[in-house]
Amino acid sequence: xxxxxxxxxTDQVALVTGGTRGVGRGITSALLAAGANVVICGRNEPDxxxxxxxxxxxxxxxxxxxxxxxxxxxxxxIVATTTDTFGRLDLLVNNAGGAPPSSAADASPxxxxxxxxxxxxxxxxxAQAANAVMxxxxxxxxxxxxxxxxxxxxxxxxxxxxxxxxxxxxxxETLAVEWAPKxxxxxxxxxxxxxxxxxxxxxGPEGMAAVAATVxxxxxxxxxxxxxxxxxxxxxxxGYLSGANIVLHGGGEWPAFLRAQG
Numbered sequence: 489x490x491x492x493x494x495x496x497x498t499d500q501v502a503l504v505t506g507g508t509r510g511v512g513r514g515i516t517s518a519l520l521a522a523g524a525n526v527v528i529c530g531r532n533e534p535d536x537x538x539x540x541x542x543x544x545x546x547x548x549x550x551x552x553x554x555x556x557x558x559x560x561x562x563x564x565x566i567v568a569t570t571t572d573t574f575g576r577l578d579l580l581v582n583n584a585g586g587a588p589p590s591s592a593a594d595a596s597p598x599x600x601x602x603x604x605x606x607x608x609x610x611x612x613x614x615a616q617a618a619n620a621v622m623x624x625x626x627x628x629x630x631x632x633x634x635x636x637x638x639x640x641x642x643x644x645x646x647x648x649x650x651x652x653x654x655x656x657x658x659x660x661e662t663l664a665v666e667w668a669p670k671x672x673x674x675x676x677x678x679x680x681x682x683x684x685x686x687x688x689x690x691x692g693p694e695g696m697a698a699v700a701a702t703v704x705x706x707x708x709x710x711x712x713x714x715x716x717x718x719x720x721x722x723x724x725x726x727g728y729l730s731g732a733n734i735v736l737h738g739g740g741e742w743p744a745f746l747r748a749q750g
Contacts, residue, residue: 495723496543498523501574502722503567505557505614506584507550508534510683511634514711515581515718516550522719526550527570529557530584557584557610558602567617576625579722580618582611582656583634587649600648607652612659619667628670632721633660634714635677637737653677657733664731672730676717679737682708704739 502519506512507528516538519526523542528534528550539549553569555562570577587603615631622629636653643650660675667673680699700708717736720726 495522495719497579497719497722498542498544500524500578500722501527501570501576502579502581503527503529503570503577503614503618504550504581504583505529505610507538507581508532508552511678511681511711511714512581512583513538514715515583518712518715518719519579519581519722520548520550522722523548524579524722525574527553527566527573529553529555529566531556557614558605560613563610563613563617567614567621571621577618577621578625578627578629580614580629580631581634581718582614582631584610585634585636585649585653587646589645590648591645592647595648603648604652607649608655608659611656615659615663615673619663619671622671623667625670628672630672630674630722631663632718633673633675635660635675635733637677637679637735637740639677640735660733661731668730672727674721674729674731675733676714676721677733677735677737678709678714679703679735679740680708681710681714683711702741703737704742707738709736709738 497519502524504512504516504526507516508530516526516528517540520540521542523544525548533552537549539547541547551573553566555566557563585607590599611633618631633656635656638646638650639653639657657675660673664673680703713736717734
């Protein structure tokens with residue numbers, strides 16, 4: 489079994505989009521604790537520095553670079569800053585994403601375009617820029633896309649988001665073929681997560697408990713759950729894994745027909 493403490497990424501260089509909060513912040517902390525040098529990007533600077541002590545006893549602080557990953561020029565600048573600072577790029581985690589709820593009938597063209605840009609176009613732009621660096625490195629690199637189970641089932645209220653995440657799975661599989669063998673590309677389709685905004689989104693503590701009860705594991709996922717899988721993929725144990733969509737959802741959801749039976 490692979491444990492977080494067994495993954496050592498000393499002085500490897502990672503870029504985590506949306507790494508300032510929520511799931512991205514958890515991924516950032518885990519990579520730093522594994523010894524990686526981490527660059528995080530977003531439109532807003534984190535409220536405080538993200539730092540961890542690695543297995544070599546050295547404390548590393550995530551480097552923040554401002555930018556909008558929906559803009560290809562910003563992405564190019566972010567990747568350039570990463571390589572100018574650390575000399576290489578070993579891992580890209582396409583984590584930035586999300587969308588507020590909206591009915592498909594009422595979603596405006598601008599809303600749809602912005603949601604798809606953040607959840608599909610931005611990962612594509614970031615992957616292109618990272619691949620250009622990784623193909624020139626002897627050891628290549630890896631790209632991990634953070635998706636959602638919304639891509640795998642009907643997702644009323646989040647149609648643009650779900651459609652974009654479905655596209656991200658295909659993008660993962662396609663890039664894994666085009667960019668092999670130097671660059672591995674995988675996707676983590678996360679299930680229901682408690683990333684800090686849960687109580688407000690799900691209707692308070694009672695709503696959170698009701699939603700958690702639908703998960704076979706009896707709880708919602710956490711940023712640490714996602715971060716642990718990112719570490720496993722980033723380590724040396726999974727060197728043959730590419731083009732995979734790994735579903736991280738605590739067993740899924742209880743089938744509705746079973747509940748209907750009483």
